[in-house]
Amino acid sequence: MSNKVVRIKDIAERAGVSTGTVDRVLHDRGRVSQDVKEKVLKIIKEMDYEPNYSARALGSNKIYTIAALVPNHSSDSYWNQAILGIEKAEKELKQYGITVIRYSFNPHEVDSFMERAKEVTSKGPDGIILAPLFYKETLPFFDEWNTLNIPFIIFNTQISEYNPLSYIGQDSYQSGLLAGRLLSQLHSDPCSFLIAHIDEDIGNATHLMKKEQGFRNYFSHNNLSGKYKLQRVELQRKDYALFQRQMDDLIENNPDLQGIYVTTSKGYAIATYLEQRHIKGLKLICYDLVPKNIHFLNRGVISFLINQNPRGQGYWSVNHMADYLVFKKSVPVIKYMPLDIVAKENLNYFIHEE
Amino acid sequence: MSNKVVRIKDIAERAGVSTGTVDRVLHDRGRVSQDVKEKVLKIIKEMDYEPNYSARALGSNKIYTIAALVPNHSSDSYWNQAILGIEKAEKELKQYGITVIRYSFNPHEVDSFMERAKEVTSKGPDGIILAPLFYKETLPFFDEWNTLNIPFIIFNTQISEYNPLSYIGQDSYQSGLLAGRLLSQLHSDPCSFLIAHIDEDIGNATHLMKKEQGFRNYFSHNNLSGKYKLQRVELQRKDYALFQRQMDDLIENNPDLQGIYVTTSKGYAIATYLEQRHIKGLKLICYDLVPKNIHFLNRGVISFLINQNPRGQGYWSVNHMADYLVFKKSVPVIKYMPLDIVAKENLNYFIHEE
DNA sequence: ACAAGCTGTGTGTGCGCACAAACACAACTT
DNA sequence: AAGTTGTGTTTGTGCGCACACACAGCTTGT
Numbered sequence A, B: 001m002s003n004k005v006v007r008i009k010d011i012a013e014r015a016g017v018s019t020g021t022v023d024r025v026l027h028d029r030g031r032v033s034q035d036v037k038e039k040v041l042k043i044i045k046e047m048d049y050e051p052n053y054s055a056r057a058l059g060s061n062k063i064y065t066i067a068a069l070v071p072n073h074s075s076d077s078y079w080n081q082a083i084l085g086i087e088k089a090e091k092e093l094k095q096y097g098i099t100v101i102r103y104s105f106n107p108h109e110v111d112s113f114m115e116r117a118k119e120v121t122s123k124g125p126d127g128i129i130l131a132p133l134f135y136k137e138t139l140p141f142f143d144e145w146n147t148l149n150i151p152f153i154i155f156n157t158q159i160s161e162y163n164p165l166s167y168i169g170q171d172s173y174q175s176g177l178l179a180g181r182l183l184s185q186l187h188s189d190p191c192s193f194l195i196a197h198i199d200e201d202i203g204n205a206t207h208l209m210k211k212e213q214g215f216r217n218y219f220s221h222n223n224l225s226g227k228y229k230l231q232r233v234e235l236q237r238k239d240y241a242l243f244q245r246q247m248d249d250l251i252e253n254n255p256d257l258q259g260i261y262v263t264t265s266k267g268y269a270i271a272t273y274l275e276q277r278h279i280k281g282l283k284l285i286c287y288d289l290v291p292k293n294i295h296f297l298n299r300g301v302i303s304f305l306i307n308q309n310p311r312g313q314g315y316w317s318v319n320h321m322a323d324y325l326v327f328k329k330s331v332p333v334i335k336y337m338p339l340d341i342v343a344k345e346n347l348n349y350f351i352h353e354e
Numbered sequence C: 001a002c003a004a005g006c007t008g009t010g011t012g013t014g015c016g017c018a019c020a021a022a023c024a025c026a027a028c029t030t
Numbered sequence D: 001a002a003g004t005t006g007t008g009t010t011t012g013t014g015c016g017c018a019c020a021c022a023c024a025g026c027t028t029g030t
Helices: A007-016 A019-024 A034-046 A053-059 A077-096 A110-123 A135-149 A172-186 A208-220 A240-253 A265-277 A291-297 A310-325 A343-351 B010-016 B021-028 B034-048 B053-059 B075-096 B110-123 B137-147 B172-186 B208-223 B242-254 B267-276 B293-300 B310-325 B343-349
Strands: A062-073 A098-105 A127-130 A153-157 A166-169 A190-199 A228-235 A258-263 A283-287 A304-307 A334-336 A340-342 B063-073 B098-105 B127-130 B152-155 B166-169 B189-198 B228-235 B257-262 B283-287 B304-307 B334-336 B340-342
Touching: A007 A034, A019 A034, A019 A340, A062 A077, A062 A110, A062 A304, A062 A310, A077 A098, A077 B053, A098 A110, A098 A310, A098 B063, A110 A135, A110 A190, A110 B228, A127 A190, A127 A310, A127 B152, A135 A291, A135 B152, A135 B172, A153 A310, A166 A310, A172 A208, A172 A258, A172 A304, A172 B172, A172 B343, A190 A265, A190 A283, A208 A228, A228 A240, A240 A265, A240 B228, A258 A265, A265 A291, A265 A304, A265 B010, A265 B110, A291 A343, A291 B189, A340 A343, A340 B267, A340 B340, A343 B172, B010 B021, B010 B034, B021 B034, B063 B310, B075 B098, B098 B110, B110 B137, B127 B310, B152 B310, B172 B208, B172 B283, B172 B304, B189 B267, B208 B228, B242 B267, B257 B267, B267 B293, B293 B343, B304 B310, B340 B343
Parallel strands: A062 A098, A062 A127, A127 A153, A153 A166, A166 A334, A190 A228, A190 A258, A258 A283, A283 A304, B063 B098, B063 B127, B127 B152, B152 B166, B166 B334, B189 B228, B189 B257, B257 B283, B283 B304
Antiparallel strands: A304 A340, B304 B340
16 A cells, blocks of 8 residues: 555545545535545545644634533532543544633532533533433433523433433443442451442432442352352431431441442542541442542551542543544544452552553 | 633734744744744743633544554453554544544564564654563664654553653553562562572563562662562463472472562462462562462462553553644653552442443 | 854745635536 | 526645744954
8 A cells, every 4th residue: 555645635636627626525415416425435445535633623623611510519529520622622622723711600509500401401512512410301402402402411320211412421320330340359358348329319310220230240150159258338418417327337237248339539528537436357348539538448447449530531531522523533432441350559650640 | 710611813902913823833834924923832831821722623523543552462351452552542533533443463573573563664653652671672663653653552561762752651660669569568578589480581581670670779779678688580371280399399499488579470270279278377579469379369279369450551642642642642651650559349330331 | 344153033935625606618597 | 688596626824833944243364
């Protein structure tokens, strides 16, 4: 194969037409006779043409606005990290005419989300990225954006219907499986494990149910159901005294309790409790590199963290949208983020990740 | 801050000079008076100028050849993966005029390396990437390339002296620490662990020594030296009967042996032995997602793999070289790859990684 | 003293592409 | 028959940058 890069001009020459015609064929802008179109397409294929993305970005000096609909619970560094990723991508893509406008909502108030989503819709951005925390309430917006022809990318929480341009995030079920593996390897003798959902309405949070399902299936698939006893518990931290009492009860009633799997980033809540009560030896696994979790990981109270990489999720969401809008590249329908197992010793690479 | 992207033209305007002058300042091509240079630099900083890399790559239609000096032991999928990463980068960068020429050598024969390295030097490429497996023999080439002004990037094995443009790979010491953490968490009762170097001349392989050092230091730093006994062993598989006998001896003489840390990707050798001898319960940790290791990871013989991501190393090596040559970006002196902990359940994400 | 070389500066061109504008020509209308 | 629309095509311009070139004013060497 030749090492010369094929340009539009080369195709035009071979086809005996001008570059403008080739351009119209490439972008399907019409105004090309059927036979010429076919001829050009054939030559494009033959010569294995690949557009020069630099030139493409340079030539079209459009300005694209991307709306980012992201929770903004300032106390929750998880979402802040997602925003950091978004901002990083924005900085890199600014020169291609990408501007990201953030619309933040309260992740615990549906109304707040609805209001912001309406605002986004009225602004008519070129693309939307969002973390669809409220399943039911989000669907009508998907419908509307589809009819308005606004592409949208979802991240963090998977919703396959209503064809988003792309989903970016983890496979919750698989991460449950992984958590099962980790806990069972940390304690190989028969004992009981807890599955803790903290501060969540798990009826509405399908991804947490998937995590639990994965966790449970790890044990059944590996014939460990007889060896380990599993128990689910839902906890709220609003009333901390109550939280403590519930934990006290759990510890007391489960003398063979050896491990706890927290399905969210709230593992630090249990870690705090364990330190207060001077309970040692209990294996604790939860999600995400928020400062409190890192604190307890370093102290050995949390054994492992599973990194959901919110920063990467934000970054790739914007990036894929830009690939679609600016470079007209095809983007993958699903981009599963890796399930990073984080211990004290490899923590740094996930914090400082570029 | 304004959302307008700053161009060379804007800087020229503000400085009251032409774009050519700004260009000369930017590339330090001389022919600019000292005061003008300072003024322009000041304005560049003030306006937070960032070059448009698309335009930069577009304008200069040079062709760059990068020489890749990589082991090619066809039976070793580790290096094949590195090559896959290199090829992926090459494909992406072809349109910017990057061509990668591979020079493969036998990783077990110094002469083979020397010969190829000489060949590379005589071809005078625009940049060189290499895995410097033979420390002593590589240094003279570094010297030569430095005088010839050929930038080189090393990966996989770190050599800090002789200022390479960049090192890409893992922090061996840190990965030893991590291995210590993993093994000690897998077996929390007092016992003894083995550090196994297989098929290597560890006198010449500094990175393996660093791994061992890290591993040992994990235990001393965490006051676990009393609890766990550590023992180093060097094994060769050439004579497999001998290998087996050595292993038999080790098992017999260490009744409290509970875990083995293999400093390379050769963990599958020990896994094979363990299966043959029907030895169960021994915890095994080693490196890299080569097929045989994956096989034993799936069967539970290997507990965890630490992924050194050869694919990523190859990819980033070419990428950084292109950043330097084509886009004139500054590249980081060290890019440490993350220490990925791989279990059966998160294996997929590291295999199919884009 | 005057060509030759150096220094500091401005100008012009082209990279591959997107897109607008211009153009040619046919098929209709009125 | 002249105008009107629509279709297929070409031509031209500009994106931001690198780099070759032009040129003026100055310093040398002979």
